[in-house]
Amino acid sequence: MNELALIIEDDLDLADIFAEALRGVGFRVDHAADGKKAQERLLNGEPPYLILLDMHLPHISGGQLLTDILKKDSRFEKTIIIITTADARMGEAYGDMVDFVMIKPISFVQLRDLTARLRPKSSPNQENAA
Amino acid sequence: MKQFWDTILNVPVPDPDDARRRRLLNILLVGTLAATVIGLAGILAASLTTGQLKAPEIRLLLAGIFITALGTLGIYRVNRHLSGRWAALLYLLLLTFIFVFTDSPAQLSNGRSLFLFTIPIAISSLILLPEASFLFALIGSGIISWLALSIQQPVNVFAIIGFLMLALVSWLSARSLESALQELRVINANLDQVVNQRTKALAESLRRERIEAGRNQAILNSIADGVIVFDRNWNAILVNPAIRSLLDLPPEVIVNRNFRELIEHPNLSARSRGLLYAMIEHDTQPLSFRIEWGDKTLSVSAAQVYDLREEGATSIGTVTVFRDFTREAEVEKLKSAFVAIVSHELRTPLNAILGYAEMFREAVYGPMNDKQVNMANRIISNTRRLLGLINDLLDQAQMEAGKLTIHMGPVKPSELLEHIHNLLDKTASDKNLRLTSEMDDNLPETIIGDGARLEQILVNLVTNAIKFTEEGEVRIRLFHLPEFRKWGIEVTDTGRGIPHSELPYIFETFRQVEEGATRTHGGFGLGLAIVKQLVHLMNGEIKVASEPGQGSVFTVTLPLVTP
DSSP, rough: OOOOEEESSSSSSHHHHHHHHHHHHTTTEEEEESSHHHHHHHHHOOSSEEEEEESSSSSOHHHHHHHITTTTTTTGGOOOOEEEEEEEEHHHHHGSSSSSEESSOOOOHHHHHHHHSOOTTOOHHHHHHH | OOOHHHHHHHHSSSSSHHHHHHHHHHHHHHHHHHHHHHHHHHHHHHHHHHHHHHHHHEEEEEEHHHEEEEEEEHHHHHHHHOHHHHHHHHHHHHHHHHHHTTTTHHHHSSGGGGGGHHHHHHHHHHHHHHTTHHHHHHHHHHHHHHHHTTOOOOHHHHHHHHHHHHHHHHHHHHHHHHHHHHHHHHHHHHHHHHHHHHHHHHHHHHHHHHHHHHHHHHHHHHHHSSSEEEEEBEEEEEEEEEHHHSSSSSSHHTTTBBHHHHOOOOBBBBHHHHHHHHHHHHHOSSEEEEOOOOOEEEEEEEEEEOTTTTTOOOEEEEEEEEEOHHHHHHHHHHHHHHHHHHHHHHHHHHHHHHHHHHHHTTTTTTTOOHHHHHHHHHHHHHHHHHHHHHHHHHHHHHHTTTTOOOOEEEOOHHHHHHHHHHHHHHHHHTTTOOEEEEEESOSSSEEOOHHHHHHHHHHHHHHHHHTTTTEEEEEEEEEEEEGTTTEEHHHHHHEEOOGGGGGGTSSTOOSSSSSHHHHOOOSSOOOHHHHHHHHHHHTOOOOEETTTTTTEEEEEEEEOOOO
């Protein structure tokens, strides 16, 4: 089974684009549209291989999710975390805690190419996944 | 007692010489009267003891004394109410007349009583006229000559010469006395005048000072800003009424107190207290900052006052102006909130447009023909441009709010160039321009700076150069000035250049050199303004050199810090 990517993003269009990019390179994609849903999903669901985390979220902020769950729970030790933000300073502030920082606007191609490299070498490629 | 004598002796007349003479005459009259009274008493006593009261000589003597007393009183009245001169003349004549009968003609003309006639000569020059001494010298001479002749004796020529000499001396001394007094009076009058003038000038300057002070007070009272003036030791010496509404404290509570007491007021936030203490202790002035006082935000401006008359101009105190900044602070807070919202809310949908357009181009949902791909590319490039404009506006807004800060970190100049090529090579080649870059060999491999902002400077300069260049090349050079511990960025183009008249303004906000350039080239003209502000934030400078038709060179020089 392909690796699971969790997109935590409150803008549905962006989530759709990100999902398309990730699916394109062979990820299974799950989506949480706000901080609370994301928290629930993280605590109860399958730990994702990769998380695309928006820092500006309703209810619970991306920063809180990051410090309270992702960095505390050992289940996420191996999870690749990419944070997305429009604020370069926030990106800098959390830069050390995560694997990648993407400053919005995020290009479809850029995200697709980056995440393609992040998949394990042995994994099935895009065509196989589809 | 003195007053009693003054009322008796003084005659109130305006001419001071006349008054002086009349007073002198009055003294003599009083003296004469006293002498007659004493003489009368002496004669009466002597006659009673000897029993010679009825002797004809004594009677004559008594009558003489009585007449003298009466005459004296009469002359006193004349002197007092009619004329000093007539009184003096009468008195002198009376004296002379009395003297004639005081002794035998022989003694008077040639013996022991000769001196009696010198008395009117000396006195007359003082109480009548200086020249009057000659008159009485002549009268005295006439009398002694007549007396001498009446007893068949020779005229006493020596006495007459003596009288005349005495008259001369009296005249001279009286005259010089009078002229000395005259001069004294002139001097006095001058002195009075000077004193009057000085008094008037002093009154005038006092009046003016009072008006000036009143005006200053009125100005101070009517301005809406709160003003406190402190002396050198930070004691409040002046407080205007506006302070009351700003600090909710009556001015009386502040004035004459030390500033430190006010700083300890519980309404001040801890941060504000620190700022005010810093102001007191460091004297880094003039300065301006904001404090929170209760629920108000106040701006504080402080300036030291120097006494320019003093050499070396030492501070004599500080004027602090408090202004209610609450509303402005709220507006600023709203503005930065607005900026944050806009930065998120505008960029998110643009990001979606960009993403979907890319999905078209990448044929995510099936094959696309060339025209469709081209269209997708146009959507992408226009969206990127719009994003760039929004970023410029946000940067500008942040800089105006003083929110834009520089984050220092290690930066590799070579990576900077690499990024620029990645970003802009295509833009340049689309216009058939070469984009080249070079780097001074001795430029350190890693320097300390704000990588993102340095890249922004480069992007803005190079984008600008490409925008205004139709053919040729855009050249980037990173240079090193080790002797000044500086490094820099130089961007050269072969574009149309900038007219000399426009050079001073090209770093201004919303400025584009030519009318209509915005329409042709897009953008708000914010790029260079942002570059300049960023360079200043980095303590650097930016210069431009341009020759119309030949191209432009933008040079950014920055302090070199190495890790």
